[in-house]
Amino acid sequence: MALIETKGLTAFYRDFQALFGVDIAVDAGETIAIIGANGAGKTTLMRSISGVLANEPGAILHNNEPIGALPAPDVLARGIAMVPEGRKLFPSLTVEENLLVGGYGRKAQGQWTLESLYALFPVLKERRQSPATALSGGQQQMVAIGRALMSNPSVLLCDEISLGLAPAVVRTIYAAFPRIRASGASIVIVEQDIGQALKVSDRIYCMMEGRITLSGHSSELGHEEIHKAYFGAERHELA
Amino acid sequence: MNWLDTIVQGVLLGGLYALFAAGLSLVFGIMRLVNLAHGDLIVLAAFVILALVTTLGVSPFVGALMAAPLMFAAGWALQYFLLNRTLGKDILPPLLVTFGLSIVIQNGLLEGFSADSRRVSAGSLESASIALGPVNAGIMPLMTFLSAVAVIVCLNQLIYRTAVGRAFRATSDDPVTAGLMGIRPQRIFALATGLAMVVVTIAALYLGTRANFEPTSGPARLIYAFEAIIIGGLGSLWGTLAGGVILGIAQTVGAAINPEWQILTGHLAFLLVLLFKPRGLFPRAVD
Numbered sequence: 001m002a003l004i005e006t007k008g009l010t011a012f013y014r015d016f017q018a019l020f021g022v023d024i025a026v027d028a029g030e031t032i033a034i035i036g037a038n039g040a041g042k043t044t045l046m047r048s049i050s051g052v053l054a055n056e057p058g059a060i061l062h063n064n065e066p067i068g069a070l071p072a073p074d075v076l077a078r079g080i081a082m083v084p085e086g087r088k089l090f091p092s093l094t095v096e097e098n099l100l101v102g103g104y105g106r107k108a109q110g111q112w113t114l115e116s117l118y119a120l121f122p123v124l125k126e127r128r129q130s131p132a133t134a135l136s137g138g139q140q141q142m143v144a145i146g147r148a149l150m151s152n153p154s155v156l157l158c159d160e161i162s163l164g165l166a167p168a169v170v171r172t173i174y175a176a177f178p179r180i181r182a183s184g185a186s187i188v189i190v191e192q193d194i195g196q197a198l199k200v201s202d203r204i205y206c207m208m209e210g211r212i213t214l215s216g217h218s219s220e221l222g223h224e225e226i227h228k229a230y231f232g233a234e235r236h237e238l239a
Numbered sequence: 240m241n242w243l244d245t246i247v248q249g250v251l252l253g254g255l256y257a258l259f260a261a262g263l264s265l266v267f268g269i270m271r272l273v274n275l276a277h278g279d280l281i282v283l284a285a286f287v288i289l290a291l292v293t294t295l296g297v298s299p300f301v302g303a304l305m306a307a308p309l310m311f312a313a314g315w316a317l318q319y320f321l322l323n324r325t326l327g328k329d330i331l332p333p334l335l336v337t338f339g340l341s342i343v344i345q346n347g348l349l350e351g352f353s354a355d356s357r358r359v360s361a362g363s364l365e366s367a368s369i370a371l372g373p374v375n376a377g378i379m380p381l382m383t384f385l386s387a388v389a390v391i392v393c394l395n396q397l398i399y400r401t402a403v404g405r406a407f408r409a410t411s412d413d414p415v416t417a418g419l420m421g422i423r424p425q426r427i428f429a430l431a432t433g434l435a436m437v438v439v440t441i442a443a444l445y446l447g448t449r450a451n452f453e454p455t456s457g458p459a460r461l462i463y464a465f466e467a468i469i470i471g472g473l474g475s476l477w478g479t480l481a482g483g484v485i486l487g488i489a490q491t492v493g494a495a496i497n498p499e500w501q502i503l504t505g506h507l508a509f510l511l512v513l514l515f516k517p518r519g520l521f522p523r524a525v526d
C-alpha cells in the first residue's frame with residue numbers, strides 16, 4: 001500500500017482545468033521526482049496534496065485514508081510538509097524564527113531540531129538573527145527546506161528548489177538530500193532539470209498539460225522516452 | 240500657567256490615548272482590518288464594567304478583571320463568525336461591516352442604558368495624587384499611563400518572543416504559507432481580536448473612571464486612537480504611545496492657553512505631523 005496516492009486527481013482554477021486525472025503513488029522512504037515543462041501542472045499537484053487547494057476527498061489518499069478535502073494545517077498534522085515554490089519565507093521573521101514557525105502545527109519527535117538543521121546547513125546558524133529575506137537565494141532555500149523539516153514530516157514535498165539558483169548552489173542544496181532521506185521521510189521533488197531529477201530520485205513521473213505522460217524507475221528510463229513525454233510527440237519530431 | 244505641570248498632564252493623558260489605540264493597532268497589524276467600531280467597543284466595555292460595578296458592588300478594577308474574559312470571548316466570536324468573512328482583497332467590506340457594527344452597538348447601548356452620561360466611581364483614588372518632583376500627578380492618570388506602558392511591553396513580548404507571536408507575524412506576512420506551517424489564520428485572527436478586546440477593557444476602565452461617557456462617545460475615542468497610531472507610524476506600538484503622548488501634550492497645552500482649544504490643538508498636531516511626516520514619526524522600516 002502506498003503512503004500517498006492520488007486517484008484521478010483533477011484541479012481547477014475557476015473555469016480553467018489544470019489537472020486531468022492524475023494518478024501517482026509514493027511509497028514509504030521513496031524519493032519521487034516530478035518533471036515537466038512550465039505550466040504542466042506540477043505546482044498544482046503539490047498544492048493539491050498539501051491542502052492549499054481543496055479537492056475531492058477521495059482523490060488523494062494518505063495511508064489509504066481520504067485527505068483530498070483537508071485544509072493545509074490538517075494535512076501537515078498528518079506529517080506531510082511542503083517547501084513551496086518560490087520559497088515563501090516570512091519576511092517579518094528572522095532565519096531562526098522561520099525555522100521555528102515550521103514546527104508550529106506539528107510537534108512530532110524526530111531527528112530534526114534547530115540544532116540538527118544547523119548541522120545540516122551550518123551557514124544558517126551564522127545568519128540565524130538576520131531577517132530571512134536578507135539571505136542569498138540559496139541560503140533562503142535552505143531556510144525553506146529546514147522550515148518544512150522542523151515538523152519532522154514523513155513526507156516532504158519540494159517544489160522547484162533549484163529555481164533561479166546557480167549550479168554550484170543547487171549542488172550544495174541537493175547534497176543535503178541523502179541525509180534527509182536517511183531520516184526515513186518520503187520525498188517528492190518537483191524539478192525542471194531532468195538530469196538532476198534522475199540523479200536524486202528512485203522513480204520519476206513526467207507531466208504535460210495536466211496529465212502524467214510517463215512514469216518509471218529513474219535508472220531505467222531512456223532519454224528519448226523522457227524527452228517525448230516532456231515536450232510532447234510533435235515537438236519531439238520537430239527536434 | 241505652569242508649563243511643566245501642563246506637559247506632565249499631557250504625557251499622562253497620552254497614556255489613555257495609547258490604550259485606546261493599542262488594540263486597534265494590533266488588529267490592523269495582523270489582519271489589515273480597520274475596525275471602525277473600535278471606539279464603540281471601548282464604550283461597550285465601559286458599560287459592562289459599570290453594570291458589574293453597580294450590580295455586584297465590586298470596585299471598578301475587579302469589574303474590569305471580570306469584564307476582560309467576557310470581552311475576550313466577545314472579540315473572539317465577533318472575529319471568527321463575522322469579521323473573518325469580510326476579509327479579502329477588497330478593503331471595503333470590513334469597513335462597511337464595522338461601520339454598521341458601530342451603529343448597532345451605539346443603538347444597543349442607548350436601548351439598554353439610555354442616553355444619560357455615566358461615570359464609574361473609583362472612590363477616593365479619583366482625587367488622590369502624588370508629588371513627582373515639583374509636579375502633582377493624579378493617581379488615576381498615573382495608573383493609566385503605567386497601564387499603557389505595561390500593555391505595550393506585554394504585547395511586544397507576546398509578538399516578538401512567543402510561538403503565538405511568530406504565528407501572528409507569519410500570518411500577517413502570508414496566510415496561505417502560514418497554513419502550510421499548521422497555522423490556522425482564522426483562529427489567529429480571532430485570538431488577536433480577543434486580545435485587542437482585553438486591551439479595550441483596560442482602556443474602558445480608565446475611560447469610565449476618569450470622565451463621563453455615554454452610548455455615543457465611541458467615535459471620538461476612535462479618532463484619538465487613529466491619530467495616535469498615525470502620528471506614531473503604523474506597525475510600532477511604542478510609536479503609538481509616542482503618538483498618544485504628542486496628542487495628549489498638544490491637547491493640554493492648547494487647553495492651558497484657552498480651554499476651548501483642547502480638542503482643536505490635538506487635531507492640529509496630528510495634521511502637522513501628517514504634513515511633514517506622512518508615514519508617522521516611527522514607521523516600521525519598510526513595508
Ligand SMILES: Nc1ncnc2c1ncn2[C@@H]1O[C@H](COP(=O)(O)OP(=O)(O)OP(=O)(O)O)[C@@H](O)[C@H]1O
Binds near residue numbers: 039041043085192
Ligand atoms: N492561480 C492560478 N489561477 C489560474 N490559473 C493558474 C493558477 N496557477 C496556475 N495556473 C495555471 O495552471 C496551469 C498549471 O500551472 P502550475 O503552476 O501547476 O504549473 P507548473 O508545472 O508548476 O509550472 P512551472 O514549471 O512554471 O512552475 C498553468 O496553465 C497555469 O497557467
Ligand SMILES: [Mg+2]
Binds near residue numbers: 085
Ligand atoms: Mg510550478
